[in-house]
Amino acid sequence: FSTVDVITAKRDGGRLTDEQIDWVLAAYTRGDVADEQMSALAMAILLNGMDAAEIARWTQAMIDSGETLAFGDIGRPLVxxxxxxxxxxxxxxxxxxxxxxxxxxxxxxxxxxxxxxxxxxxxxxxxxxxxxxxxxxxxxxxxxxxxxxxxxxxxxxxxxxxxxxxxxxxxxxxxxxxxxxxxxxxxxxxxxxxxxxxxxxxxxxxxxxxxxxxxxxxxxxxxxxxxxxxxxxxxxxxxxxxxxxxxxxxxxxxxxxxxxxxxxxxxxxxxxxxxxxxxxxxxxxxxxxxxxxxxxxxxxxxxxxxxxxQGGDPSVALPVASHVETVTAERSGTFTPDALAVGVAAWRLGAGRARKEDAVQAGAGVLLLVDPGAEVRVGTPLLELHTDTPDAVAGARAALDGGLRITDGPAERPALLLDTIR
Ligand code: URA
Known part of the structure; x- marks a missing residue:
């Protein structure tokens, strides 16, 4: 097989054969397909998609790149x-x-x-x-x-x-x-x-x-x-x-x-x-x-x-951040904080990492003081910012800017369960 043929087949909107899929993923895992070639193929797949049979075969080839676990009979159903x-x-x-x-x-x-x-x-x-x-x-x-x-x-x-x-x-x-x-x-x-x-x-x-x-x-x-x-x-x-x-x-x-x-x-x-x-x-x-x-x-x-x-002591107190600040409501209405804004704020406070090798802070994050969908008044404490690195607070506040929505609508959390697919 030629890697370039596989890339151009998908680039031009074609479907990959089972043999092409098996070969390209095995060769990539071995290091025989270069990262730049796999990047081009991934982009071609992103732009042109794969049909159900291609996706099933691609998944099987990913599974076959390593080992599969079998726990044997452990006396309970696994789920x-x-x-x-x-x-x-x-x-x-x-x-x-x-x-x-x-x-x-x-x-x-x-x-x-x-x-x-x-x-x-x-x-x-x-x-x-x-x-x-x-x-x-x-x-x-x-x-x-x-x-x-x-x-x-x-x-x-x-x-x-x-x-x-x-x-x-x-x-x-x-x-x-x-x-x-x-x-x-x-x-x-x-x-x-x-x-x-x-x-x-x-x-x-x-x-x-x-x-x-x-x-x-x-x-x-x-x-x-x-x-x-x-x-x-x-x-x-x-x-x-x-x-x-x-x-x-x-x-x-x-x-x-x-x-x-x-x-x-x-x-x-x-x-x-x-x-x-x-x-x-x-x-x-x-x-x-x-x-x-x-x-x-x-x-x-x-x-x-x-x-x-797994070696943990469930009775020991959890770590807490050394620095905590409270954010209060600037107006009255229904509080529906934006998930992305809160997630980015928690991340900047030290709860998440920007690069794989970064460490995370155990105590850092955002703690809401009222439930999403609740009614708040001007000055109501909305949430706490927790961190061991107070310098991070400005970035967290910037992330929350515009994300702490308080509107005049009916008070309730958006529906949680939207669909079930079997
Ligand atoms: N999580 C995964 O494991 N893979 C993805 O591609 C995206 C999210």
Missing amino acids: DKHSTGGVGDKITLPLAPLVAACGAAVPQLSGRGLGHTGGTLDKLESIPGWRASLTLEEIAAQLASVGAVICATTPTLAPADRKLYALRDVTGTVESIPLIASSIMSKKIAEGTGGLVLDVKVGSGAFMKTLDRARELARTMVDIGDAHGLATTALVTDMSVPLGRAAGNALEVAESVEVLRGGGPADVVELTVALAREMLALAGITDVDPAHVLASGAAYPVWEAMIAA
């Missing part, structure tokens, strides 16, 4: 969840222990955050002693004993995606539905889960800015799951305002613990329960109501066991 990412999206933290408390096992292999959306591992690493990296034996043992594992993905899962995602990040080719869908699904299929629930976010704080695009991404991923025999359901959910009140690592862990103890913000509880219901349905567990289990606090001991199994 996982993936979110396309948002601001304040800590749902994995209460969800994994909840679903385990209801009888399934959740193998959550997660990543770190880049940009304004937080990474699940960054959040959990704010717990003193907690360890993200586990061996496959440790993952399997913890799935059998605790029922939930949230840990770092292994470098051997879909290595083609690891290389390609880093390249897309710097070549303006992230926002291609075939490339996003195959990237996410290759990792989840390789992980060996028995069922998968996707939370596809839509709104200012998400990759997908319109409901149509979010639905198309969801449909594409569900179809890939079907083509690979992985039962997949997608919820399309709002990300125009932050989820819950906390955006930032330890702040989000604290909010998750509130939810696990039967309290917490209504939207976080609603989405956690909605995703748990879909996961349990895929796992064939129909006689347990996750809303009851969550409200009763019965998932909290599973959380403690999950954190302790």
Whole structure:
């Protein structure tokens, strides 16, 4: 094969053959296709798309670039969840222990955050002693004993995606539905889960800015799951305002613990329960109501066991930022903070990283003092900015400029659950 022939076929709007797809991804993983060539191909795919059969084959070739996990019989059905990412999206933290408390096992292999959306591992690493990296034996043992594992993905899962995602990040080719869908699904299929629930976010704080695009991404991923025999359901959910009140690592862990103890913000509880219901349905567990289990606090001991199994002490106080400032309302009306503005503010305060090698601050972030959709008056404290680096506050305030919307409309949060795609 000639790499240039593959690139020009897609550049000219053609479809790639199975053989071309298998070859180009294998050769890229080996280092025989250069980054500049793969960049050109990624751009051609972004501009001209791929049909369903091409996407399924591309996903298979990404899976085949590495190893696939098989946990064997651990005595419970395996089911996982993936979110396309948002601001304040800590749902994995209460969800994994909840679903385990209801009888399934959740193998959550997660990543770190880049940009304004937080990474699940960054959040959990704010717990003193907690360890993200586990061996496959440790993952399997913890799935059998605790029922939930949230840990770092292994470098051997879909290595083609690891290389390609880093390249897309710097070549303006992230926002291609075939490339996003195959990237996410290759990792989840390789992980060996028995069922998968996707939370596809839509709104200012998400990759997908319109409901149509979010639905198309969801449909594409569900179809890939079907083509690979992985039962997949997608919820399309709002990300125009932050989820819950906390955006930032330890702040989000604290909010998750509130939810696990039967309290917490209504939207976080609603989405956690909605995703748990879909996961349990895929796992064939129909006689347990996750809303009851969550409200009763019965998932909290599973959380403690999950954190302790990975070296963390769930009873130790979480880190807090050394500097806190309050922002108040400049007018009266309905408060609907913009998700992207809050996400960028939290990121600038130190909760996120600009480059892969940057460290994050455990205590940094934004804590809303009123729920999105609530009525506020001039001078009402709206939110707190938390950071260890007070110099960062000016940048955070600039990010929030224009994003703390207070309008004269009816007071309520935008609908959270927008669609379900099976
Ligand atoms: N998340 C992924 O894992 N891959 C993408 O392409 C986009 C988001």
